[in-house]
Amino acid sequence: MLKETGVAEPRMIRSVFPDSRVLVKPKAIIECYEAIPCDPCETACPTGAIEVGADINARPVLDVDACTGCRRCVTACPGLAIFVVSIQEDKAVFTVPYEMLPLPEEGALVNVADRCGQPIGTGEVRKVRKHADRTASITFATDKGLLYEAVTVVVDDG
Amino acid sequence: MGTEEAVVIGAGPAGLFAAYELLLAGADVTLIDRAAQAGGQLVKQTHKFFGSKEHYASIRGIDIRHRLEHALEKNGDGRLRTLYSTTVAGFYADGALACVKAERYYRLHPEVVVVATGASERTVAFAGNDLPGVYAAGAVQTLMNEQGIRPGNRALMVGSGNIGLIVAYQLMQAGIQVERVVEAADEIGGYQVHASKLRRLGVPIETKTTIKRAFGTNQVEGAEIWRLDAKGEGIAGSEERLTVDTVCLAVGLSPLVELLSQLSVDTRFIPEFGGVAPVLDETYMTSRPGVFACGDVANVEEASTAMVEGRLAGIHAAGYLNRQIPRRKEKIQALETSLRTLRSGPASEHVRKGLRKVGEHA
Ligand SMILES: Cc1cc2nc3c(=O)[nH]c(=O)nc-3n(C[C@H](O)[C@H](O)[C@H](O)COP(=O)(O)OP(=O)(O)OC[C@H]3O[C@@H](n4cnc5c(N)ncnc54)[C@H](O)[C@@H]3O)c2cc1C
Ligand code: SF4
Ligand code: SF4
Numbered sequence: 106m107l108k109e110t111g112v113a114e115p116r117m118i119r120s121v122f123p124d125s126r127v128l129v130k131p132k133a134i135i136e137c138y139e140a141i142p143c144d145p146c147e148t149a150c151p152t153g154a155i156e157v158g159a160d161i162n163a164r165p166v167l168d169v170d171a172c173t174g175c176r177r178c179v180t181a182c183p184g185l186a187i188f189v190v191s192i193q194e195d196k197a198v199f200t201v202p203y204e205m206l207p208l209p210e211e212g213a214l215v216n217v218a219d220r221c222g223q224p225i226g227t228g229e230v231r232k233v234r235k236h237a238d239r240t241a242s243i244t245f246a247t248d249k250g251l252l253y254e255a256v257t258v259v260v261d262d263g
Numbered sequence: 264m265g266t267e268e269a270v271v272i273g274a275g276p277a278g279l280f281a282a283y284e285l286l287l288a289g290a291d292v293t294l295i296d297r298a299a300q301a302g303g304q305l306v307k308q309t310h311k312f313f314g315s316k317e318h319y320a321s322i323r324g325i326d327i328r329h330r331l332e333h334a335l336e337k338n339g340d341g342r343l344r345t346l347y348s349t350t351v352a353g354f355y356a357d358g359a360l361a362c363v364k365a366e367r368y369y370r371l372h373p374e375v376v377v378v379a380t381g382a383s384e385r386t387v388a389f390a391g392n393d394l395p396g397v398y399a400a401g402a403v404q405t406l407m408n409e410q411g412i413r414p415g416n417r418a419l420m421v422g423s424g425n426i427g428l429i430v431a432y433q434l435m436q437a438g439i440q441v442e443r444v445v446e447a448a449d450e451i452g453g454y455q456v457h458a459s460k461l462r463r464l465g466v467p468i469e470t471k472t473t474i475k476r477a478f479g480t481n482q483v484e485g486a487e488i489w490r491l492d493a494k495g496e497g498i499a500g501s502e503e504r505l506t507v508d509t510v511c512l513a514v515g516l517s518p519l520v521e522l523l524s525q526l527s528v529d530t531r532f533i534p535e536f537g538g539v540a541p542v543l544d545e546t547y548m549t550s551r552p553g554v555f556a557c558g559d560v561a562n563v564e565e566a567s568t569a570m571v572e573g574r575l576a577g578i579h580a581a582g583y584l585n586r587q588i589p590r591r592k593e594k595i596q597a598l599e600t601s602l603r604t605l606r607s608g609p610a611s612e613h614v615r616k617g618l619r620k621v622g623e624h625a
Pocket of ligand 3: 135136137144145147157181183184185186187456
């Protein structure tokens, strides 16, 4: 149970993914499963693809067709609950929010971790973006098979 | 007649906004805080806030403080006096306030007072809870985020409400390994997104589990946790030892009502509000005319609601001073609607329950 573990079950994860054929283009995946009083994702989205609505407690709903994969919501969400993903050939390319130091180097090979923080494979860091408001975003490419499991990277601070 | 027109005690989000509205209404305001700067709990919040744009969502707590201070200066017109590093130590029956600054003691005689003193952190009883290395979560935040000091290297977090989850995340950001988050209840108390954020970093969260004892000679060297049965009793044999040098307690906050108690205003025990809280009328006035309360001291909740309550208390306090406010009614209505919206979700069920108890409409 999500409320006991803090980790979403596979069924819930699937429910927030569009059909994988849509993912030839980058799309936002919103893992905000609980009704909380929050809506910066809606405010941040330039295309109006995210709707929370008048009741700020409602869960955000994504209009997949309207989402351009611009990544704005990724760093605007205070819950770090949004990432952008696309499938490029045999790779799943993720852009995830990241607030730890050190940041990885572009081009580095890093471990990719699942929702429990367990390493499940490796990935190549393609882009590291620092933002004025201090949440960075990291774009990494990993095995396509990890589409529903990968959520972050593990950077050695050695 | 008092010597001060309006005194606001506490410069957290609630007090800052109460002062803001009083200034807008043309009153002279004295804003007092025992801390060296304004901001209250906001000073420690390096994370982004929830809520909506009008409540500064997605802006970090520390940045919200700067914006507020700026707004005060702009509208102050020389009518704002700030007394920081000043503690209000007494609130007398005649309405006088006893203030202490650097061992200097003086009295103020305000016409209206807005009490926005916030809340204090609770603790839990366990063997070894007096060892150095056992901290309240807020104290750990102060160390790390204000003073830049690392409290230790390996930590146990007790409590999985939003504060426990956020401070655990901040510990990880500061390079302190959080070995475990334990929660006595059968569900994680805070928002799912905060919990998921922490799990993603590999931090385990265990429900129905609590700390049994902390041990160490001169300082915490480890902690024992154990599982709880359905009655909340520790299960013998389920103990597990963790090697930690820091035990962080995030087991809730209680309204800081000491000053109000000195005045003997009516209070009530409302567990949903965090404990003993002042009884307020619909204008945020206590049973003592001219004394208002808002924010965590009235009901332990959120900065977003504290800001709105602060504005409402400020407007009503200005009304008590017979200060005219343009479009007062519309303003109050809009703020009350905003409060209701903030409190309308499942995450605020306890607040609504508390409000029903005190007879306000939720
Ligand atoms: C870790 C953590 C994370 C949080 N995250 C969020 C969030 O994401 N979103 C959100 O909306 N809320 C959040 N909150 C809650 C929010 O910070 C509080 O609800 C809010 O600060 C309450 O505002 P306040 O003005 O009532 O009290 P406070 O901010 O506590 O301010 C009270 C002030 O009064 C002063 N004071 C007290 N007694 C005296 C005295 N006798 N004399 C002089 N001064 C005195 C104190 O020094 C303090 O500055 C969080 C809280 C914590 C601890
Ligand atoms: S990625 Fe861009 S377009 Fe898509 S939902 Fe996020 S902000 Fe909107
Ligand atoms: S900003 Fe993030 S946490 Fe807030 S509603 Fe949107 S997805 Fe959820």
